[in-house]
Amino acid sequence: xxxxxxxxxxxxxxxxxxxxxxxxxxxxxxxxxxxxxxxxxxxxxxxxxxxxxxxxxxxxxxxxxxxxxxxxxxxxxxxxxxxxxxxxxxxxxxxxxxxxxxxxxxxxxxxxxxxxxxxxxxxxxxxxxxxxxxxxxxxxxxxxxxxxxxxxxxxxxxxxxxxxxxxxxxxxxxxxxxxxxxxxxxxxxxxxxxxxxxxxxxxxxxxxxxxxxxxxxxxxxxxxxxxxxxxxxxxxxxxxxxxxxxxxxxxxxxxxxxxxxxxxxxxxxxxxxxxxxxxxxxxxxxxxxxxxxxxxxxxxxxxxxxxxxxxxxxxxxxxxxxxxxxxxxxxxxxxxxxxxxxxxxxxxxxxxxxxxxxxxxxxxxxxxxxxxxxxxxxxxxxxxxxxxxxxxxxxxxxxxxxxxxxxxxxxxxxxxxxxxxxxxxxxxxxxxxxxxxxxxxxxxxxxxxxxxxxxxxxxxxxxxxxxxxxxxxxxxxxxxxxxxxxxxxxxxxxxxxxxxxxxxxxxxxxxxxxxxxxxxxxxxxxxxxxxxxxxxxxxxxxxxxxxxxxxxxxxxxxxxxxxxxxxxxxxxxxxxxxxxxxxxxxxxxxxxxxxxxxxxxxxxxxxxxxxxxxxxxxxxxxxxxxxxxxxxxxxxxxxxxxxxxxxxxxxxxxxxxxxxxxxxxxxxxxxxxxxxxxxxxxxxxxxxxxxxxxxxxxxxxxxxxxxxxxxxxxxxxxxxxxxxxxxxxxxxxxxxxxxxxxxxxxxxxxxxxxxxxxxxxxxxxxxxxxxxxxxxxx
Numbered sequence: 001x002x003x004x005x006x007x008x009x010x011x012x013x014x015x016x017x018x019x020x021x022x023x024x025x026x027x028x029x030x031x032x033x034x035x036x037x038x039x040x041x042x043x044x045x046x047x048x049x050x051x052x053x054x055x056x057x058x059x060x061x062x063x064x065x066x067x068x069x070x071x072x073x074x075x076x077x078x079x080x081x082x083x084x085x086x087x088x089x090x091x092x093x094x095x096x097x098x099x100x101x102x103x104x105x106x107x108x109x110x111x112x113x114x115x116x117x118x119x120x121x122x123x124x125x126x127x128x129x130x131x132x133x134x135x136x137x138x139x140x141x142x143x144x145x146x147x148x149x150x151x152x153x154x155x156x157x158x159x160x161x162x163x164x165x166x167x168x169x170x171x172x173x174x175x176x177x178x179x180x181x182x183x184x185x186x187x188x189x190x191x192x193x194x195x196x197x198x199x200x201x202x203x204x205x206x207x208x209x210x211x212x213x214x215x216x217x218x219x220x221x222x223x224x225x226x227x228x229x230x231x232x233x234x235x236x237x238x239x240x241x242x243x244x245x246x247x248x249x250x251x252x253x254x255x256x257x258x259x260x261x262x263x264x265x266x267x268x269x270x271x272x273x274x275x276x277x278x279x280x281x282x283x284x285x286x287x288x289x290x291x292x293x294x295x296x297x298x299x300x301x302x303x304x305x306x307x308x309x310x311x312x313x314x315x316x317x318x319x320x321x322x323x324x325x326x327x328x329x330x331x332x333x334x335x336x337x338x339x340x341x342x343x344x345x346x347x348x349x350x351x352x353x354x355x356x357x358x359x360x361x362x363x364x365x366x367x368x369x370x371x372x373x374x375x376x377x378x379x380x381x382x383x384x385x386x387x388x389x390x391x392x393x394x395x396x397x398x399x400x401x402x403x404x405x406x407x408x409x410x411x412x413x414x415x416x417x418x419x420x421x422x423x424x425x426x427x428x429x430x431x432x433x434x435x436x437x438x439x440x441x442x443x444x445x446x447x448x449x450x451x452x453x454x455x456x457x458x459x460x461x462x463x464x465x466x467x468x469x470x471x472x473x474x475x476x477x478x479x480x481x482x483x484x485x486x487x488x489x490x491x492x493x494x495x496x497x498x499x500x501x502x503x504x505x506x507x508x509x510x511x512x513x514x515x516x517x518x519x520x521x522x523x524x525x526x527x528x529x530x531x532x533x534x535x536x537x538x539x540x541x542x543x544x545x546x547x548x549x550x551x552x553x554x555x556x557x558x559x560x561x562x563x564x565x566x567x568x569x570x571x572x573x574x575x576x577x578x579x580x581x582x583x584x585x586x587x588x589x590x591x592x593x594x595x596x597x598x599x600x601x602x603x604x605x606x607x608x609x610x611x612x613x614x615x616x617x618x619x620x621x622x623x624x625x626x627x628x629x630x631x632x633x634x635x636x637x638x639x640x641x642x643x644x645x646x647x648x649x650x651x652x653x654x655x656x657x658x659x660x661x662x663x664x665x666x667x668x669x670x671x672x673x674x675x676x677x678x679x680x681x682x683x684x685x686x687x688x689x690x691x692x693x694x695x696x697x698x699x700x701x702x703x704x705x706x707x708x709x710x711x712x713x714x715x716x717x718x719x720x721x722x723x724x725x726x727x728x729x730x731x732x733x734x735x736x737x738x739x740x741x742x743x744x745x746x747x748x749x750x751x752x753x754x755x756x757x758x759x760x761x762x763x764x765x766x767x768x769x770x771x772x773x774x775x776x777x778x
Contacts, residue, residue, distance in 0.1 A: 056616050058257035058589060060603055061275060061285040063265040064443035066481050067232040071214040072197040073158040076524065077485065078501050078604060079237070079262070085606040086239055086260075088197035088220035091119055091145070092190070096598035096609035098505040100190050104140060104198055104221070105178075106250060114185040114545070115168070121145065121176040126244040127200040128225045130217055136244055138202055140221045142172040147201040149180070157211040159523050162514045163192040166542055184543040187550055191507035223247055223255045223608040233482070235264030247612075252687060252696035255611045257589075268292045268445065275578065275585075276300045283586035284603055288576040289445045290367040303582045308595050309369060310602055311380040312575040313502035316373065318356065318454070318568040320349055323491045323528035331522045337492030340436055347407040348434065348463075349565040351400040352495075353393040355461040356454060358570045365449035366573055373569040375558035376500070376512055380572070380599075383508035383551065385558040393565070397460035401425070404462055409434060418462070425462035436494035438465035438476040441484040444499075450570070451476040451497055465495065488526055498526075499573075504599055508554040509541040516561055527566050534560055577602060581617065588617035620647040621693035627686060629700045634679050641671035642697065644688040655687040659701070676703040 067079040075084055085093075093103040105119040125140035149170050152160040166188075170180040186192070203215045218226045223245045227238035239260045247253035263280060265271035268289045274280045277300055288297075299305045321339040328334040342348055358372045371379060374387040401420075404410075409425040410418050413433050418425055426433040438455065440447040455465045455475035467477040479487070487493050506512050514520055517538050518530040537557050544550040561567050581590050593601045593613050600609045615621055624644045632638035646652055655666045658674050659682035665672060676682065682701040687694050 056256070056258045057281070057587060058260045058284070058611070058614070059280065059282050059586065060260065060262050061265055061271045061280065061282040062262060062287050063268045063271045064287050064441075064445075064481070066234075066264075067237065068482060068485060069214075070218045070226070070232070071210070072160060072199075073152065073155065073211050073214075076159065077481070081606045082262075082604050083226070083237060083239065084197065084218075085222070086224045086608055086611075087218055087222045087226055088199075089125065089140070089222045090194050090197055092193035094194060094505065094600055094607050094609075096593060096600040096613060098503065098598075098600045100194065102251065103194075104145070104246075105193070115182045117180045117182070117189070118173070119145075119178045119180070121178065122246045122250050123176055124249055125221045125246040127202075127219050127221050128242050128244050129219050130225050130228050133225055133240070133243055138200060140198065140200075141175045142178045143175075144198055144201045145178045146170055146172050147205065148199045149196060151199065151204065151210060152196060155211055156519075157523055160196050161523070162517075162519065163188070163195045163510050165519075166192075185545045186542065187545050188507045188510040188542055191510040195510070221246070223253070223611065224260065227259070235262060237262040248694070252694050253608075253612050254694060255608060256615050256693070257611060260611065269296065272296045275580070276303065276305070278303070278585035281586055282580075283589050284577060284579050286575070286577045286603055287444070288578060290365075290369045290576065291445075293369065293576040293578070294367055297578055300585060303580055303585045306579050306592070308577040308579065308602075309574040310577065310595050310599050311378075311504075311572070312599055312602065312605075313378045313380055313500075313504060313506060314573040314575055315376065315378050315500045315502060315569060316361075316370075316450070316571045316573060317376075317498055317500060317526075318352075318570060319496050319498070319527045320352060320566045320568070321491060321494055321528065322530070322566045324530075327521060327528055327530065328491065333489055333522055334491045337487075337490035339491060340494045342432055342434065343436065343494060343566070345407075346565075347403060350393070351404050351461055352458065352463065353565040353568050354395065354400040354403070355397045355457045355463065356393075356568055356570055357395045357457060359395075360453060361450045361570050364453065365446040366571060369576065370571040370573040373572045375562055376516070376567060376569060377506075377508050377554070377558055378502055378504075378572050380504040381502065381506055381508070381512075382504075383512075383554055385555040387559065387562050395457075397457050400461035404434070409462065423459045423462050424464035434463045436463070436465055437468060437470075438495045438497075439468070439479050439484065439487060439493050440476060440497040441481045442478050443481050446573070447497055448478050451478070454497065489522075491528060497570075503605070509538060513538060513541070513554065513557050513561075516557075516567065529561075529564065529566055531560070531564075575602060575604075583617060589614045590617055590620070591615050615693065619650075619690070619692055622646045622650075622652055622688045622690055622695045624686075624688055624695055624697045627697040627699045629702065630684070631702045631704075632676060633705060634676055634703050637673045637675045638701075639671055639673055640684060640686075640699075640701070642686045642688065644670060644695070646690050648690070650690040653689050655689070657685040657687075659683040659685065676701060679704050 065079045067077055067083060069075055070080060070084055072084050072088060075081060089104045091103060091105040092100050095101050104121055104125055106122050108117060108119040110117050121142060126136045127138040127140060129135060149164060149167065152158045153164045153167060155161065166182045166184060166186045168181045168183040170178060173179055198221065200219050203219055204210060207213050217228060223242055224239040225242045227240055230237045241255045241258055245255065263282065265274065269292065271285050272292050275282045275285045276298060293307060297305055297307065320343040322344060323334065323339055362368065362370045362372055374392065375385050377384045404425055405418065408427050411426045411428055411430060412418050412422045413424065413426050413430045415428065415430040424433040424435045438451065440451045452474060458465055464472055465475040466472050467475070484498065502512055515524045516527065516529050516534065518535050521528055521530065534557060537553050541550055541553045544553060579592050580586050581588055591614050595601050599605065600607055601613055603610055622644050624642060626643040628641070630638055630640055640656065642654065644652060653666055653668060654670055655664060656672050657664050660676055680703055682703065683698055684701050685696060685698050687696045
């Protein structure tokens, strides 16, 4: 059994500061609105000690993360992904539940050949230049889509290249239609559509090497644009609401914060202290170490904190560098790096795998906020393959030592026979000592705890780890994240403990298992594993459409990586967050949603779902409680109604799209009359909006001969029976406008018999439902 883990070098949070008081003024006498506004602003200044904010800012605190490049061809760090995918658009994206939804392409279809895909683009997308965000002179068209896909296809060095490997050709059909033809049916098409960013052709077409170079300012068409006052290395990173974003008109998607700020902290303790004191007005903090999450978030006076642990896709990885002399000599980036060839030995790798107590890492480093891992596809992902218990490497450093002894590592570095405690073990003559440089980044304090234990367990097996200077005390290096990134790019290490961050819906091939293919060298591979059989399986997995057959392939790939043991996966860590809606600590954003049920809502999910979900405390959006379907006859007016309310009792406008190609109408009332000219089924859309926020809903209109619109309830009027023949069935409908409408269908059987059928239909008056305050969308 492993010894208890040493305490991590971690700064504890300081005592939370005093909350700034914020009170409400209650007016007993109705005064002019402008006077109330002045009083409220004055009160805020006096009570909080600073002016009332004029910008609604969502402020996100983080520690242990940084960004280096916002070029989508070379980005690799988590924070880079967050920024890039909020600024650039893709053909498709994912919502908070990770369902694939339209982005630049609002619709698409595949031909019967299952390889020809046609994408229909929105016509109101524009590239937004931070220097002039109101400018709409550069519309996004099919030319930009074709250019972007071609660019990442011809440049193998792009990290996006693996997503387009199955494209045979693509072409522009017209300004807003693109056709993509794949070489075979492509199982990972969703992954491609949501991964490949659409670059502005006018800025990138003259860049000869888009891997090494990029335009000086990041320009995209997504929901946010990049504020050039940002600092990628030390923060803040500032993203502002894009005034040209097409999502509002196209999908009823409107970013609610005016800006989103990522604020960097030097330690998790400092971040937690700021969050609980309100000193930086933080609304969210993430990348929280387990000890801080469990015991370091004591709410400030009156503050309410909601802690959120999400099984996202964090995969801890112990990598044993597999680069060969041939690979190192092939790429100039690797010329200055070094690594131990002894890790290419299967016995050494197996011994390392047998010296990792995964359960103890979960218990002591992550304090239970993780689970034991086995394969590269995380357990939260449905494509995860679980290694059978009988086939897993046992934790047994003593057995690992014996395995090494039997393979010739039975001596010390002087050439003397090894004892039961000799470390490092060596071969005869003191050759090939098992001594390896071991690094881990400073992005997660848990890494240091795990690394300290790993060095102890490896020592028990006869394997010595050292820092970059060769010192066995403590036997590992905690290195800055940017330094680790440089180490990776140069393949300049022997072992490391780091991570990959995937998601519950990452495609098992293009998103996850691709990082172990030979083609991923030198771009995304971090073990330099190269196996022709694995590569062949990977290629098969891309074009195997049948889910069961594809799963058999990806299961085999995961098992191959486990057995090779160059990629040792110790744990799947939960992603830890905290939010507050308490004004005076943060802005007071509400409606955070259920991040367990909808993990795409987390602030580092690479999509804008959270910014679209939350709303400010002072102006919740309207709510729609019902939007009933309608049935009518062609050529006859029918009434369409929606029941909606505003939590602040604001005036609402209603915009109606009848789905039949007629002009969109806007009314100040919650019902509208419309005549559908021809029979059919139509999708009717309504957009209910207060002064700021829209809320949208859809219903169906079934238009057919003999269809009848809902009749109003009137108990005082005389009743008239309406007789409507149905030409298709020969039935006769008697419609009586009672509160409970009874439809009597009369079938003539022969010439004398009559059969009756009753359908009880509840009749409700539209638009007068009970108003609920503070209702939230699901």
